Amino acid sequence: MVAAGGRAGPAGAPGCPGDDNIVAIRGLSYARGQSVIFDRLDLDIRRGGVTAIMGPSGTGKTTLLRLVTGQELPDAGSIRFDGQEVTRMNRRELFRMRKRVGMLFQNGALLTDINVYDNVAFPLREHTRLPERLIRHIVLTKLHAVGLRGAWQLMPAQLSGGMARRVALARAIVMDPEIIYYDEPFVGLDPISMGVVVRLIRRMNDALGLTSVVVTHDVDEVSTIADCAYLLSEGRVAAYGTPEDLQDHHSDTVTQFMTGMADGPVPFHYPAPDYGEQLLARGGK
């Protein structure tokens, strides 16, 4: 099933938004200065699935995550998390919501002054009064799940990019969240690390009964694990459906993105005056 134009998904499409959506975005508009990032965007995240949000660099994918987690406020529109309006939440309500949410930042965002073990234990120590023995048990379980139980003593500076992201994933799941947002989880990873992270996202989602939202522009990687994919362009949803549906899509924007063509609706050249005139112009730059 493929749709275009920013409408919410049809009920029953495999993996795509249906009746049980944990996140529902309606009419979202957001501008930064003169630049319009989102223009009446509609988007749903189905509970229990892996949803990919794709788009060229600069389309506001990371900004979308900041908006749905209440780190920024939209200019207009509604963002609902499990039926609650995020845009009207006060700080306490936001923190209550975030305890149900995990987020994996592009660079891991590990605390650099404490080791791997303490990073993973951090949310538990902040939000629970569990005895240290139980915290140890939980932390080692989560580290084992991402394959880094043996690295518990290392400092973040001693980790490779892929390891840092796996530790961040262990930290993101340590409070047993309902949904995890992944912000560009594959950027800068070697093929082995990338494969590990791709499989972990799917495995965690299914084993822990999570909902996963993966913001990325890595089409090939995310296509192997996503149940549903949205393609954002010019502030709206250009298309959505299963990854296979998007591969077969006939719109120029989708085709350019999915096949990685240099030029198309997203131009290769930044808007500029005529090349010849600029070369022949006298003086200045």
Place this chain on the structure above:
Amino acid sequence: MERLPPRGLRRLAYEIGWSLRGFFGTFGAGQLFLLRIIADLPYALARPGLVIRQVYVTGVQSLVVIMLAGLFVGMVLALQAYLTLSRFGAEDTIGMVAALGLVRELGPVVTALLFAGRAGTALSSEIGLMRATDQLSGMEMMAVDPIKRVVAPRFLGGVIAVPILTVIFSAMGIFGAWLEAVIILGVDEGAFWSQMQAQVDLREDVMSGIIKSFFFGIAASLLAVFEGYNCVPTAEGVGRATTRAVVHTSLTVLVLNFMLTAWLLGGN
């Protein structure tokens, strides 16, 4: 793009107005930031480990700098005092002059300036880098308030460390003055200490210096954490924030020193 008035007096008035607006905007934001920190201090106090660590980082790790600076400031103070006082045969009062200068003025002010350069920059750049590498956003996303967890303990650590460092600076300064005056220049040791003991008042002189250092500690720690927390999250932004923290702290300490001296001595 905003249109600027043409050059001339109107343009000058416009730019002065714009700068004042920026200054008062930042000043107001700083006050609100301080209120937020104060509101979160109970959290920091409930976790003394976090505060003690910051006292160690900002205080103990600044000890060598503070002690060396205190020693040489005391020595040069004694030397200058000797050169002037010996003309009147009053070199016996060097101990008193050095002690008063140190505990009232030089101790609190120089310690605060050194603290801004050594620990304030470290605080600003550390928090700024945490901002730039999403560590603060990460905490927010884990439902942990960075003001509580990161800013308040560092602020409190600085506020505790500065008065202690000031006392150590002044003590080292007096030791330096003794070294210079008694050991090197041959001033009578009994006169050196007895003049100091007779003329330096614990409440008026020593306590006023400690009270000053407490306010300087608040100013230096607040500006350091404020600039770091509100920096532009880029390498250049962190660098600028660190520079701003030192410059603003230095100026604030000097202005505050005059105001506090006038208040404590009741002279103005």
